[in-house]
Amino acid sequence: MKVSNREFYAGLPKDEELRPIAEMTLEIYLQHFPFVATDLGLHDWDEALPPVSEASRQVFEKTLSQARTALNRINPKTLDREDWADYMTLKFNVESLWLDVTRDHPERKDPNLFNAVISASLLSLARGQFGTADSRGQALLERLRQVPGFLMAGLRQLDNPPALYVDMAIDQFTRTLPFLRDDIPQAFQDVNSRLRQDIAEASEQAAQAYENFVDDLKTKIKPKAHGDYRLGPKRYWEKFYWLEGNEASLDELLCMADKELERLQGKLQVLVAQYEPSTNPQQVIAHIRHDHWSRDTLLKHTSQLLDQLRDFVERQQLVSIPQSVHPRVVETPAFMRLTTLASIVPPGPFEQSSRQAYYQVTLPDSSWSLEDQEAQLQTLNKATMQMISIHEVYPGHFVQFLQIPKTSSTVRRIFGSGAFIEGWAHYTEELMMEQGYGDGNLALQISYLLEALERLGRFIVAIRLHRGDFTLDDAQKFFETECFMTPMGAKRETLRGTQDPFYLIYTWGKFQILHLRRKAQERWGSAFTLQRFHDALLSHGMPMFPVLEKLLFSESK
Template structure:
């Protein structure tokens, strides 16, 4: 198994070669490269040591038996570590680096500032009880779901981590103060999935292991972990009536978070103007698409008619799977982007512990994973406890044309293409492999939906255009709701109303979206990132003139990795400029 130490050793190859140069400028440049790469290596070595769960998820398996220190002291150590890393990168003179290293340094500094803002100022570890259940669940799921090592070895790591779950959840009880009601409710909705993972998923995953001692150890550790989760669930229920905290960041923190995380330095009020303008534009386009389908009917009636055409709950996963072959063929035949691999994702139901805020998602291997290369495309089925009427209403969100658009977003040519692009570029620096800007990641996938329809997917079927615009409206509403929830004092109920009235979302979908916005102020980044990519495409077209190729543009964009669009724009156009 390749370890992170092996990755670090790769970083030294270029240094040795550079040091063999005899000129003083070359030696100085080599020293600068070595200093920067050493700082990058130190940062990620410490990062994975401090965050063993992240290490497992990204494919570094030196810490698979460990978990993060979620105590108050652990968060203090985390802040100190990040400040030290920030000082180290800030001390490196960017003028001594290559352009790619300068860009990587800028991305790292911005990302560390964002994380310090979270740890020191926003402090969700003090407000969100779901931080602790999510960490404990991810610690186990990362070991169960990916086949990166022999089953018995992964079982030993599961046992070791499960033995630490009671302490992880105890840290939650000790740390949480004045949580917002929305955070508590989300944690309650998700925790049953975590318990079911331990009750059913873990024993089933390791049923074939023959070592009786390991099975006994698993049974004991699993029982203790389940008991800890059950106790934490009772704690959450007791906490709910007392939840009096505020989830809103406020304008200043919201702006800082966007500037650090996405390198978007635009005031929230201006972002809100952009969001409303895009919402109005897409609503008008949706009305035109609805008119093509059934001119005499109002938009709401046409939407209801189209959304009524959906798979059954039993056929949901199969329908999603069946769409993928046609989407892949369209990408290839229409020269949308180069498909660099024959790998395909597996389509599965969303794990239960993720269902409260997830309609569909791509779960791809981590940036440094070399063994477990399988990606999973998750689709969330309706809750078995829903009434027949609520189940039908829920499934309307997965109407046939809409599900095809969801699959475009998650798989072809959306997130799965981003994963294939990363695999196709082993030469990327460690910092570039680990870069993961929200607006770039989700912006591309959202852009992909629109671009595929523009390029002829569905042969002009207005239902597909309607579905694409309906999804665009959903992301526009996220853009609006995120800003209004976190800077304008809007409640979860207010946000749900935005989704129902402005986007035509069914009530269950609208509430799920509103809850997500309370916990995730960055979910505005879908539309924000798409708009940045559309502007970059037009500016790149203007630069290339007759030489412009959509396929070449997409290949270059995907080939730049997932840093903020500001960085990709600089690398593609050769200069900085406004991203919107």
């Protein structure tokens, strides 16, 4: 199936050998992951869930095999700078996908993968602003109707998953039922009456399929679930290499992380003593959490906060912000509240209709107890909301999104490096503190360090869990004692690390950007400015760091 978006083809590589490989690879990738296409603004597969038949898997594998062979026949040294970057991006992504399809088979080991795919597929339509409500609702209806068959096929693929994954899936599938039964129909209340009724019926059928799947997990899968979630050191390093181009050994990565841990903990100790002498971090954290806005004023103050952040970024000339309207600050829709405190929802890089972005903040539900409402507001305290808004909006992800049009590359618009995407947003938190945002506000600086310690905890725990150094209890204790997290938060992050072995990308990505900044300072000398560096960094799409480094510092290749 061809992509109908003209911009997609206009941005393919110019090289006559590379162009058809890129076209073939991207088309099969989007067909295999249609919810990704929807989020990108490519709407040819809006009515589809990922294909799960053995025949479709074989087609995907065959296409990847053809792409690997064809890419290996090309000498990248013969390509110009832009096509070289596309070639490297394609090669690493094809190899990473190849490992999943032919060796690692995540769909056989993690039943919650099916829930994640279904949720993402429905969410991309429910929160979308493209087309009409009826057209999005019709596409969603088609995806809903495929859920029972998708889950039946998924169940047949499971092969000795870890018992931990089964337990987590049972919990997540159960928690998703209100999303299907209540939130999805509510999100499409404005469609025509017949479609509204069809969506409600299909949502209930999907929910029943979820309940059946949970029963099967308990009775058929759990008794035979004896797999190991750990990748082991060899596979961990190999997968990380093909995902992000990392060449450092696991020991070298941990050495970097241990030095950063000592630095961050030292800074925290100093700031806590300044904030409140003779106290401990937990007491200071509790005090900071109590300084928050009310439920009724949180969105208004958040919108004002975005003005302050943008003014600071522009005044300090940290990065160019293309002319645009603010993201609209809105309450997080009910169907997203389970998984997010606050998030930016930009239109996809190929979206041709609405260009409005939304900054969603999860307010406490007025039906909750007063204690639970207060706990949510404390989580969204003033200092934390500033850090989240830096990360998500200015100068974090939203600015990153605004810069994407600077590259015409279709390959690098579709295949983005998670480490660059999350590393940039995390780096900007440190950047803003470094440049004096907040005028020395201790609560804000402490909040940044706590965010940084949590991300660094992910870095260390991910490697040590999957290498076998840590048990689950060791990992949770590490988050609690070294990163000052609550037991509940520490447990959440530990469990996430078993399923998301590369959630170290936040800190690793920050490390890479700081490395590139130091190199730019050395290379550019007196011509270096933060704005020049950041504009150059964001002007090439979102490629993996080895590609980005070449683009930044090579005149030709």
